[in-house]
Amino acid sequence: xxxxxxxxxxxxxxxxxxxxMPHFLCPGCGHGIALRALMWAIHDLAxxxxxxxxxSGIGCSGRLSGYVDAxxxxxxxxxxxxxxxxxxxxxxxxxxxxxxxxxxCLAIGGNHMIxxxxxxxxxxxxxxxxxxxxxxxxxxxxxxxxxxxxxxTPAGNTEPVFDACALAAAAGASFVGREVTLQILAxxxxxxxxxxxxxxxxxxxxxxxxxIYGRKNDLGASPEMMMSQxxxxxxxxxxxxxxxxxxxxxxxxxxxxxTDRPEYGKAYRAMTEKLRGKKGRG
Amino acid sequence: MTNPVQVPTNVLxxxxxxxxxxxxxxxxxxxxxxxxxxxxxSEVHGMAKRGGAVFSHVRFGPQVWxxxxxxxxxxxxxxxxxxxxxxxxxxxxPDTGTFIADCQRIVPPFACxxxxxxxxxSYAPQTPEEIIQQVHAGYAMDATTMATNLGNLRAANTxxxxxxxxxxxxxxxxxxxxIPQFVPPASIDINLAAFAAGRxxxxxxxxxxxANAEGPHVSYTEIRHAQVDTVVEIVEERCKGxxxxxxxxxxxxxxxxxxxxxxxxxxxxxxxxxxxEWLCPDFAISVTNTPVPEPA
Numbered sequence: 109x110x111x112x113x114x115x116x117x118x119x120x121x122x123x124x125x126x127x128x129m130p131h132f133l134c135p136g137c138g139h140g141i142a143l144r145a146l147m148w149a150i151h152d153l154a155x156x157x158x159x160x161x162x163x164s165g166i167g168c169s170g171r172l173s174g175y176v177d178a179x180x181x182x183x184x185x186x187x188x189x190x191x192x193x194x195x196x197x198x199x200x201x202x203x204x205x206x207x208x209x210x211x212x213c214l215a216i217g218g219n220h221m222i223x224x225x226x227x228x229x230x231x232x233x234x235x236x237x238x239x240x241x242x243x244x245x246x247x248x249x250x251x252x253x254x255x256x257x258x259x260x261t262p263a264g265n266t267e268p269v270f271d272a273c274a275l276a277a278a279a280g281a282s283f284v285g286r287e288v289t290l291q292i293l294a295x296x297x298x299x300x301x302x303x304x305x306x307x308x309x310x311x312x313x314x315x316x317x318x319x320i321y322g323r324k325n326d327l328g329a330s331p332e333m334m335m336s337q338x339x340x341x342x343x344x345x346x347x348x349x350x351x352x353x354x355x356x357x358x359x360x361x362x363x364x365x366x367t368d369r370p371e372y373g374k375a376y377r378a379m380t381e382k383l384r385g386k387k388g389r390g
Numbered sequence: 391m392t393n394p395v396q397v398p399t400n401v402l403x404x405x406x407x408x409x410x411x412x413x414x415x416x417x418x419x420x421x422x423x424x425x426x427x428x429x430x431x432s433e434v435h436g437m438a439k440r441g442g443a444v445f446s447h448v449r450f451g452p453q454v455w456x457x458x459x460x461x462x463x464x465x466x467x468x469x470x471x472x473x474x475x476x477x478x479x480x481x482x483x484p485d486t487g488t489f490i491a492d493c494q495r496i497v498p499p500f501a502c503x504x505x506x507x508x509x510x511x512s513y514a515p516q517t518p519e520e521i522i523q524q525v526h527a528g529y530a531m532d533a534t535t536m537a538t539n540l541g542n543l544r545a546a547n548t549x550x551x552x553x554x555x556x557x558x559x560x561x562x563x564x565x566x567x568x569i570p571q572f573v574p575p576a577s578i579d580i581n582l583a584a585f586a587a588g589r590x591x592x593x594x595x596x597x598x599x600x601a602n603a604e605g606p607h608v609s610y611t612e613i614r615h616a617q618v619d620t621v622v623e624i625v626e627e628r629c630k631g632x633x634x635x636x637x638x639x640x641x642x643x644x645x646x647x648x649x650x651x652x653x654x655x656x657x658x659x660x661x662x663x664x665x666x667e668w669l670c671p672d673f674a675i676s677v678t679n680t681p682v683p684e685p686a
Contacts, residue, residue, distance in 0.1 A: 119676075120673050121673070121676075124673065129628060129673065130627060130628040130630070130672055130674075131672065133671060133672075134630075135630035135631055135632035135672075136630075136632030136633065136634060136671065137632075137671055138671060139671065140670070140671025140672055140673065141668075141669055141670075141671050144668065144671075144673065289669075290638075290669070292668045292669060293668075318632070329632070329633050329637075330632050330633065330634055330671075331633055331634050331636075331637035331638055332637075334634070334638070334669075335638075
């Protein structure tokens, strides 16, 4: 324990691959903060590193798995949930965590995402929403806010915006939550509850892309972006007390949906046991 | 005490939002009205909400012109919180005023301006004994404990009302008849008991300080953290100069140097809150707090 207060026996250096540092993320990218919150949650739950599997797709978020000192799996674009599904079915003893981006999870892997929610297999999906395809060159993503400029919407985005949490909840995820990176302690708590949940947990982390998105849209540097993200959210505690006119958006943070749907892995294993019994094996 | 037949009698009631300052002044104002006096009451409570400063001026007599009490003119000052009482002490008549105060301490945020760990709150340092010696007549009660012992901490204001009743010329039965109009039906009995307890305590003699005056009511803001030595380490090779730690440090003690690397420039202001460490996306900052050994 390196500190006097209880919060502080966590040291991020124990959980990252030192030879990979410094990481490749741009200055001020919120993904690093999200990674710290995730590792902190894992530390809180005392999950041993050999029981932790981090799966990620392609994009800025996809690179995060490479920095985690655990079993990690860098997969194809949009398919981390598909790979993770196989992993979680084959190795139910592992804590499977998927790090995905907004384009990765909602556009390219949108179908995998809704079916993962439907199956409710025991894993956690942390979707880092920075409203843009950062690594591939700044294209518009399903969560880019309206009127924002990207390389593929040079005159402003006119597409409607996806609410990832509403989608996940409707598709049947048993735990759905959202938090901004500035509120790292709340984010850590949310991720901790998400990983502890028995079933598919979906956590949307509102992150900031300073270099490619913020700069093009004149949103300021990362501290300004983080502050404005926080102030545009409506915290759980004030959900029913603060009226809409005070908040430009209706986005809510905290735990947004929690259900007791049966976990798929258990049903799957029960079925395999039954079939094995029929054949007279085991 | 001034004879209320000629000159208005001034009662100033002060406290912290949520304690029941307005309830005390309403009981008093209604009682005076029932005795045929002209009454003016003026209060500030709206912005205080719960936890802010609240005061209420009550003036009664054959004719009252101004609703506020001038400085140095209050016959009775009732303080539901100790430091609030001291703040208004200059309103009390220096030679004849009566000071009735609860010794409960509710430490306001501005008494904790030094946010360093182990820093002391700058709450009123005077002891109740010192203050009571300075006033003409004074009662430093532990109304909160008295009310708690009776079963409800929130009746502390009625305990003080009981003490106030000894300073004004109204019959006890009139007080007892007025109080039930202003308290919830379920708590009438406890409030009447609290009134009796406060009155009994005050009748036992002037210039008294309760033995438990500085007793158990220490607000949580007074709980002191262990004093620590804070070391902020910044790994230059990892810092990308994103400005997050500089802008989001609550004490603003970091700067970007010429090579755009974060640097702790005001280490004395650093409270070791870890904000820069937690929000650094590049894991470049580490904050370590080591306890300072207590001086023997």
